[in-house]
Amino acid sequence: MTQTQRPAHEFETESRTFSWATPGQGDLAKLVELDGLGQLHAMRDGLMPPPPIMATLGFTDLRAERGRVVVEMPAAEFHYNPLGGVHGGVIATMLDTGAGCAVHSTLAVGELYTSVDLTVKFLRPVTVDSGLLTCEGTVIQRGRRTALAQAQLTDGAGRLVAHATSTCLIMRPGE
Template sequence: MTQTQPPVTRAFRTETRSFDFTPPGQADLTRLLELDGLEQLLAMRAGEMPPPPIMDTLGFTDLRPEPGRVVVEMPAAEFHYNPLGTVHGGVISTLLDTAAACAVHTTLAAGELYTSVDLTVKFLRPVTVDSGLLTCEGTVIQRGRRTALAQAQLTDGGGRLVAHATSTCLIMRADG
């Protein structure tokens, strides 16, 4: 005979977070593919095209693209935490991937697409809300016809390097 355990009641502090976003697919994809990669990101920054939903999901506050380089900012927040009370490695990896990949994005010609092939991350120090504004700079190391190699460096509000990544991206034509 099995006895059922009564539910455990816990008194944890809870908070609510909500945000609005534009789902993918509502943007004019034809227009998007008529622009080169830098123009696409600049249009998103200017509010002419919707940003990707991940920026709102994680609370990115800035994306500054220029040729071969992107800076992404996000304040460290408690909703980014893992069970041990630090920013989850997946959140840090997402920042690094975004900066490295968007740096490659700035090099795309009109009608080109890309996808990340790999991401190698090195975590150098813990990140908490006390880390402040996280700034991630992505730069293109090498851009070829079919692949690009990029890197990203994540620093905390005090300018300390907290993580580093390299990424390879595959570049392809949208029409095939």
């Protein structure tokens, strides 16, 4: 070790503890009878657990209507990359959640979806000073087999910090 290096145990550290509900809990028989918007509302109402990624990243809100979803998360230091900004992967995950859940809100009973692609444009730096991050996802076009959605991420001051588009594949049981 050179004189300019410090052992890792000498750096100040912080910790974070979180918990999540194991996926697949709740009254699954009733949940599979719901359309996509109903499933998102079941998460909101506590009838179905939210996906663990929401706890992992610290999402604080999810609001859904058909074809539109809003998710929120305060920017935090545990989101940081080595250069002191929110990691692009965290931003991309928020955008993927917004776009994907917007498509989810359009699903008929029994339909499923998966993301085919996600194209992200990072427009400005995001730090803890950015405050509450709000992602709005909307469906641009919904077909029988595919859907195109977009998501916009704004900071606490309402400035656009990132944008994404996503194509999703719509599947039916047995496919």
